[in-house]
Amino acid sequence: MSILNVFKTNASRRTTASVGYVVPDSYRCVQCGICNYNCPINIDVRGHAWRGEPVKHSECLTCGECVARCPRGVLRFELTDLFIESAS
Amino acid sequence: MRYAIIGTGVAGISAVEAIRGVDRSGEIVMLGDDPHGYYSRPGLAYLLTGEVQDKSLFPKTREEYAKLNFVYKKNRVLEIDRTAKTLQLDDRSLLSYDKLLIATGAFAIPLTVPGANLQGVMKLDHLEDARGILKHAKRGRTAIVVGGGITALELTEGLLARGVHVHYLLRGTRYWSNVLDEHESRIVEGRLQAEGVTLHFRSEVQEILGRSGKVIGVRLLDGRTMKCDMLAYAVGIKPRIDLAQSADLAIDRGILVNEYLQTNDPDVYAAGDVAQVYDPLTGRSVLDSLWSPAREQGYAAGLNMVGKHKPYIKTVPLNVTRLAGLTTTIIGAVGNGRDEDLVGIARGDSETWRQLPDAIVAQSGFDINRVRLLVGENHLIGAVVMGDQKLSAPLQKIIAEKINISSIRDGLLRKDAKIADVIVDFWLHHLVTS
Structure with a gap:
């Protein structure tokens, strides 16, 4: 990987963290609670996964702890359309 | 109208949600003898590895339960009387029902070898089993794991995470041979060995050896003996069909249901691990022991119990x-x-x-x-x-x-x-x- 690509990856990660949210795939979720356990601000991520709702929570830091810790690949980041215009 | 649900797993709770979403006033009674009610059973694997605490395994809050407005009775159901439409409970009371859902799940098939009742012989069926394993792992230095599938590895990895040396005994020549192919089995086995697990193929326990009522080792069919402080097993599960059987409902390996999750009694439904569900695509009735299908089946059963004619379309497992x-x-x-x-x-x-x-x-x-x-x-x-x-x-x-x-x-x-x-x-x- 060239050095330019490293910056590109970091840039896209930052974009996702700033204008993205966490989206669950309910079918993969077994409600184990690892996401909630690792959320630094105690958002009920598991409840969102049960209801199949994106974590559109005003306090979500998009820190990625829940996404990284979920052992079943339930959670992923998705870009919101909320800030896309202002970001671009 | 009274809806009775036997079982506190995900199929049961999902049925409560479905019923309450349609019928705001009908009485819903959930019955179960698991002292902990509804929790994430698959999460027990992560409790063993220390990735989650046991209080985190309970998905619903008091407020969420209150909104669902149902009665939870910590009772075991002894008998279903389909003619009188009543349930005989373990406190000698009778509970009548209009619609009944059996969502009693499955239980771990016990080991039948001599010594299986010794202290230190463990399974992973419930939260109490997981707590028992953790307690035992604090004292134990060496464990033997027998069985197959996902649970055997959950036990192995949970014990490893607690610093216990694990000997994994397989009767056959490779891990999970009817789901994984040989390459996949070897990948898993190689990783287990790299983590410090000692694998023993073609090794079957003939007897569990004990002293003062506690496990001290095993004797294998080939005569070898091995020392251990505990033995954990996962040799398969069986649907809890005893209630359905004594109520004369149609059963095979599980309770047979049609695509509306209905048994041969139109007022009795079954969902989750206990149900053997008809798949219209293949024409077969199959068992699953998976969280999401159990949730979907519970929900569909609930809707059908309130009179919605909603078929459950079996999804790819x-x-x-x-x-x-x-x-x-x-x-x-x-x-x-x-x-x-x-x-x-x-x-x-x-x-x-x-x-x-x-x-x-x-x-x-x-x-x-x-x-x-x-x-x-x-x-x-x-x-x-x-x-x-x-x-x-x-x-x-x-x-x-x-x-x-x-x-x-x-x-x-x-x-x-x-x-x-x-x-x-x-x-x-x-x-x-x-």
């Missing part, structure tokens, strides 16, 4: 699990035959996975990241994705939605085909054109 630390997704039909280490199915398992019809295998990756596809005439029938999971979500959709793959079939079956690239290109093209 999928499970994501970690095998020796390697994330693995199993989708659709991927294997066949029997596994010497399991009786029937295990937890997190589906009979459908072993119903592989004629299909050709396309595979790539023999190290950590591996994809195996079962390629039918025009569709993918099943897939096993190990390690890198980027392909698992597209494959889940391609298989479940029966997307026609005839345009890439030859490409997938070509020698040394780059399967991941072929699937990604196909999927991106599909997203653009559909």
